[in-house]
Amino acid sequence: MILGFDVGGSKISMFLSDRNGNILRRSRVRTPDFKRPEDLIEQLVTMSRDAEHAAASDIETVSVVFAGAVDGKRGIIRSSPNLFGGIEIPLSDILEDILKKTVYIENDATATAISEKIFGNGKAFSNFIYLTLSTGIGGGIFMNNRVYRGSLGMAGEFGHMVVDPQGPVCGCGRKGCFEAVAGGKAALKIMDRIKAYERSECLRQTPRENVEAKQIFECAEKGDPPCLEVVGELTKNMEEGVASLINIFDPEAVMVGGGLSNSKKLVYESIEKNSPSLLATMKRDVKFFRTSQVTVELSPMAVVLYEEEIPGFNIERIIKEMKERITVAREKRDGF
Template structure:
C-alpha cells in the first residue's frame, strides 16, 4: 500500500509537473496521527501496526500526514465547513458503521491513542444484537447501515415491501431502505422510523456527554437529509426537553469531506512555506462559489 501511494504521487508529479510540499493521507481505521502510525485498518492493512508516515516519507522525501477519515472530516468542518464559528462540536458519520470526530475548546480531541470518537461502539441497548466488536446493542448495530438491514430483516420488510421487492436480494443495501422510505413505501418507513429513533438515542447520549454547540452529520445515509438529519433534529428536541439543550444539527457538505486531507495539513500549521491565512481564505471563497 505504501508503494502504491508512492507510485501514485510520482505519476501525478510527472503528469502535472507540479511537486507537492507535503502528502496527506486519510484512511478508515485506527490512526495515531501524532506519531504517523496506523494502528489497525482491517480493510487496507489488516490488524498490524504500521509506521506509515515514516515509510512514505523515506520513499518520497516529503512530509507525510496520516489521519483517520472521520477525524479528518471533523477538522475539515472546522476549517471549511459548518464548524468555522463553533468551539465545541461533534462530527458523526453514518454509513455502514458509525464513527466520528470531536472538537473540544476549538481543538480536535484525539484521545491517548488517537482513537477518540468511536461513537459506533457506544452501547444503546444492552439486550440488543451482538456487534462485530463482541458487545451487545452498539450504536452502529442499532442505527447505522448494518442496523438498518438488521431491523428490516427482523420486521420481515423484504417480503412485505413493494419497493424492496424490485431490488435483487444480493444487491440490497441499507440506502435502498432509505430510498424506499423517501418514495413513500410504508414498510420502509416503519424501518427508518425505528432507525432514526435509535440514531437519536445515540446522539442524545453524545449531547449529554459533550454539551456541543452543534452536531454535523455525514456519511452515505445522511444523503436522505430529510429523514436522517431533520428526523434526528426533530426527535432530539423531544428526547432532551428536560435538559435545556440548544444544539444545531447540520448535514456535512460533500466538498468538506473531499477537502479533508488538505484540512489536516492546514490545521497543523507546520509547513514553513505556506501562507495559511491566504490558502484558507482562497479555498473558502472557491467553496462559496461552488456551493452557490
C-alpha cells in the same frame, strides 16, 4: 504543493493543490486487491510520483486520510478493518523515508471534523462533534478549539458506544453498539426481523441478496410503508445515540455526514428535531448542520492547514474550485 489522499475500503481519492489553494489535479482509483500494507504503500508512492511528474513541480507535503484506527499524532495506522485488520503500520515514517516529504496521516472522521473547523460550518464554533452515519458510524471531536484525538488517537469511536446490551452483535464483538442498531447494516437486520422485504413491493424489485440500506431508504422516500417502518426504527436509535453524545460532550453544534444523512427529511431532520428534546430536563441549544461533500473532500488539506501555517493560502478559492469540480463530476455521472 500539497498532495492529499483519502484512502477508503474500496478506493483512493487524490488531489494536488498549490500553496495558494488552486487544485491542479484530481483523480480516483479503485483498490480491490490490497492484500498487504506494502500494496497500499506502493500505490501511494506511485500516485505521488505520477502527480509530481505531471505537475512538473515539487510536492512538499503529503496528507493521508484513512478509514481505520489512526494515531494521527504519531503517524501510525493501528488497525484497518476494511483493509489489513489489526496490523500496525507506521505509515508516516515509511512514506517520509521513501518520498522525502512531510507526511501527515489522520483518521477520516477526525479529519472531517478538522475540515469542518477550517472549511465548513465548524468555523463558527469552539466545541462541536462530527458524526458520520453510513454502513458504520464514526465521529470526530473538536473541543476548546482543538481536535481531540485521545491518548492513542482512538477517540470519537461513537459507533461502538453500547446503547442496548441485549442488542445485535457488532463487528467489534460487543452487543448493541450504536452502529449495530443504527448503522446501514442495522437497517438490513431490522428489515429481516419485521419481514419488510416480503411486505414491500418496492424492495422486491431488487433481488434480496442485492438489497442494501440504500434501497431501503429509496423505497422509504417514496412512501413505502414497510421501509418507512425500518427507517423509523433506525432513526429512533440514531436519535437516542445522538442525545447521549450531546449529554457527554455538551457541544455547541453537531455536524452530520455520511450516506444515511442524505435522507434529509427522514433522518437528518428527525435527529435535529428529536435528539435534543430527549434531554428535556436539561435545556439544550445545539445547532445541527449537514456536512457538505466539499468539506469531506478537503479533509486531507484541512489536516495540513491545521498543523502548518501556510501564508497566502486562499481558503475561499479552494472551496470554490472543489465545488465546481464536484458539480462537473456529478453532471458527468448523471449523463449531462
